[in-house]
Amino acid sequence: MRYISTRGGLIGGQVSAPFSTVLLEGLASDGGLSMPESYPRAELDAWRPLSYPALCLEIVSRFVDDIPRDALKAIIDKTYTQEIFSSAEITPVRELEPGLSLLCVSNGPTLAFKDIALQLLGNLFEYVLEREGRVINILGATSGDTGSSAEYAMRGKRGIKVFMLSPHKRMSAFQQAQMYTLDDPNIFNLAIEGTFDCCQDIVKAVGGDTAFKKQYHLGAVNSINWARVMAQIVYYFKGYFAVTRKNGEPLDVAVPTGNFGNILAAYVAKQMGLPLRRLILATNENDVLDEFFKSGHYRPRSPEETHATSSPSMDISKASNFERYIFDCVGRDSTVMRDLWAQLAQHGGFKLTEQVHQRVQASGFVSGRSTHIDRLQTIRDIYCRYGVMIDPHTADGVKVGQEYRETGVPLLCVETALPAKFAVTIEEALGKTPPRPEIYADIEQRPQHYKVLPADAGAVKAFMRERLI
């Protein structure tokens, strides 16, 4: 399998690149995103009985042909274990009632679905870096979830250091404790005196210093990394096999969406031949994608126009993986892509032609939005009816999913975080505190390790220089 850029440019200096290059490089030279040249065919009958790691190996090996199968197997087997994900099933399905289930993908170390991909990414990085005799220094910014997932995935890994910027005193006590209690020598928490946007600006400024970037081998693990999408494809297959009895039966999935990574994985699974009927996309009050799927008009908002909501991991102004989906809808024509993204830069949006909009409508996506009130109501409703607590993001998905639910077609809603991570909203909805997994019981009381720095790229660079290889 080779990878190409959505805008036709080079990846790592090549027109088409192998997986390892895509894993380490991130963006193509033209700002485009990497996509596999084609989608492999699913083998549903052979895959149905497989365990999670075995299924993962079958799927991942079709996207990765520059890591030998036995090495890939060892990487996958050490990633998806009961110790790390708290059950042998890794992503168990929980039935609420016949025809309505949750796909539980949030039982990893940081209690959100991002662990599924990032735990694998950490082990893939370590393997490829060691093979190529390289090191990488990951610089990132986080408002909570992604940063902690990345740190738990990279801790203790050879050849990797992580410098994670977070807004000082602006995260929840739990999120802060999750990150700052790590004391591995390769993890550096930098608490920046500013907002999340300031943190992102610093990452851009430091990364934009090409000499610094090259000298210190800077890299990223952001949401556009193809390997993250690839890893997430696996649990849609696992969920399908758990909910259906026979291959060919239809299934609808509902996915709360921010950067369009999780639902893109569902879309790729469908392209591979998984019988998903509807891909139900849920947004919160930041409803750019709902607007797009209803109108064909894509109009991302500025950070200032982005609301801070009670499902904060979906407070995204521009969904970074969306470009990959549009690439398919325009027939993988990189000229059209360059044109659309030039319109985006110039006019702040684009409207699809009638023909492309028809393709969007035929692709299985439907969408809806959910607000704070909907979230509270859904959390209450699911708790009263089934005795199950769901987190606010999951509630957005369940709310919109139910609007599209049809008798005869089971609905699988993706649980993207555990309620323990978002206790304030759960308390508002239910008047009680969500239970926490044992290992996190007293996390706020443990010693924290972080450095407070001013919102200044120079200060961050100076800190990094002292600690870099």
Ligand SMILES: *Cc1c(COP(=O)(O)O)cnc(C)c1O
């Ligand atoms: C990241 C995240 C989302 C959004 O997922 P995308 O892949 O960005 O669409 C939803 N819920 C939770 C809890 C998250 O952490």
